[in-house]
Amino acid sequence: MINERSIPSRRSGVLHYELVDEMVIYDAVTSQAASLNETARLIWELCDGTRTVDALSAELAQHFDMPVDEITASVREALERLCELRLVTV
Amino acid sequence: MPVAAPDIRSPGTSVQVIHASFNHHYISVSSSSSTLLQHIARHVEPMLSMDPTGERIASLHLSEAEGCVTAEDDQGSTIRWGDLYSAVRALHHMLIKRFIDARPELIWIHAGVVAFAGRALMFAARPGQGKSTLVAELLEWGCNYLSDEVAPIDPATNAVLPFPVSPWKRIPPLERVSADQLHKIPKVCVRLAPTVVSLHPVSLGQIFFPRHMPHATGTSFVRCSPSIAVLELSDNSFNSQDSRATELARLCNIASRFDTFHLEYAEARGAARDLIRAASLA
DSSP: OOOOOOEEEOOOOEEEEEEEEEEEEEETTTTTTEEEHHHHHHHHHHHHSSSSSSHHHHHHHHHHHHHHHGTHHHHHHHHHHHHHTTTOOO | OOOOOOOOOOOOOSSEEEEEEETEEEEEEEOHHHHHHHHHHHGHHHHHHHSOSSEEEEEEEEEEEEEEEEEEEESSSSSSSSSSHHHHHHHHHHHHHHHHHOOOSSEEEEEEEEETTTEEEEEOOOOOOOHHHHHHHHHHTOEEEEEESSSEEEETTTOOOOOOOOOOOOOOSSOOOGGGGGGSOEEOOOOOOOBBBBBBOOEEEEEEEEEEEETSSOOOEEOOHHHHHHHHHHBBBBGGGHHHHHHHHHHHHHHHSSSSEEEEEEEEHHHHHHHHHHHHHO
């Protein structure tokens, strides 16, 4: 269960391909590929094992110049999806 | 003007042979049954060559006995089918796979492709979304034919090479059918005039991912994001799973350079008209 104190990390060995503001990520172990829009890409890049979900949300909100409480739910949904795909661990 | 059906005869010999060619490679298929060869030839008619040049990548010999068809290749493998329909269908796919295996440096997409105004319009989709029928309708609008089924892209030039298997289209039913029922509608072979078949690679223009939506009110084009386009292309890629990391890198290059669209349509004739109008304005 992801909460505000969880610290997400990208799984090692996952390949990524940049496409302007978007990204495609690929796990050769599971053969799983995923497309990330601009927001999801930023979330993925911020999952470096040093930030809590709260800190990640705050940074994203600053990037988009939005209130944190408007972005927190989206961040958690994205992280849950990345965890489902086993591309991020918490 | 319709092209005459392939007629394979070789007086005085018991074994006849046809050659299917693609970009300086060819496959020879021989049989003492001209009927069997004609069935195969019908599927690759625009690719047939009387005097092929380049490298022969495979040689198949077909025989028929008591309703069963047997294929032997030049590597000693033998495959047998219990009926003509299954054999012809499998052999068609076998020919395609041999060409794909011979040219791994190309990006092979499950797609129909036509050329319009010097650019290739590609329709990539799983079976049953009507891409063959779309291609056939676009030919009526003056497009040139590259393929009904397989689109080999040269990543060095981003050009689509012609792979002109015989095009087939579904006869429109009186009532609209759902997408999952579309595959049940029988297809008929579209005879092509030689001038319609593109002989040379064509630079890629636009890529469409068609979805047949029988209850749609018209044709809609929605721009597809590059990262989604990569996954769509990957889903329709014939390239080996072993090199998927490389394949994704190459598809990212394609998706970032060319416009890609989701195409939803109810009937192919109207969609073709709308595609030509949109391409003319581009």
